[in-house]
Amino acid sequence: MEKVTPQLIAYIACQVQFTLSSITSWWLVNGDFDYIQFWKTIVDFFERPPGQDAQHRVNRLLEWWTRKGFGRNRCQDLTDEARVNMSMNALARQRARIDDVAFDLN
Template sequence: MRTMLPLFVLNDTLQLWSRRLRFSGPVTSADSARGDDTANLKHVVVTWLTKLFHPMDPPLHTTIKDDCGFVHNITGKLLCPVEYTWSLNLTKEKIRDRDPDFLVMAYSWPAFLYTDYTFDSSNIEKGLFHSALLLKAFKHLFTSPSSAKEVEGDGNGANAIMASQRRQTSESNAATRSHMANIIGMKMVTLRSIAYTACQLHFSLSNVNSWWSVDGDFDYYVFYNIVDFFEVAPGIDAQAHIKELLKWWNR
């Protein structure tokens, strides 16, 4: 369980990111831009999950989210807080029934943030923010949908921004569209961009069809405080962990 620091205003932050991401000429609506990210990602995530967890039974639909979230075993596993054991039927029942002892809130790390979507109970930070799914989502949002295909199941093929920049530089076709990180001048993966991606991915895995800052017991205002984990890392060891994490993202 993590300790949360003062809240960020999530809607304002997501709108700011979206405005910066989509600014190329006339300023577009921040809400519309963030909505584009949300709409595009929630469709492609189903395709990724189908490949990562093949065969998927029952299959997920790209146009309907009602069977996602904790309704489905795979998306439920990915959204499940790591302190709960999703493989236990009792856990699934309690979470789905919103049992007071099994409420899914934003104060815990969901499994989709971890390498192989599992964690070491003796070291909760091991593999945190190293998941292939999170990296795919980042590339889809900040570089290009095609670059997300470079990510292997174990998260290899990171180089989240620079690889796409090199590829675009080498292409002679003038019509090639610059990716969003290039448009906003982001040369390296940033802390807030990871937080933005985590929020978008969490929503994509849920069974909620329209964006809300609060989904049941899960508060996206609080979840965006993921950035505090980076920016206010307590102590030398934690700071070293963050340094290594960003090194992994930018390798």
């Protein structure tokens, strides 16, 4: 495995949902929760974005998760824009913008 894929994210989400539930054995459908539909919805989110802007955001998100999951040794696989936006400074800028908006609303 060299990068984060939509299927990997769906797998992890299914595992987390199962772990957080009260069920004790794995079934494809548990009560009102359908793991197959859950899986497909997550994969479709990444593989069928509604337009170029959404596709760009999906690509950046997958690049970010690849960087976080596989470390610097996969950094050469990422675009320059993705590397800039994955830094702690980018997260700090994002948080500051959110805080500014929240402050302005109050």
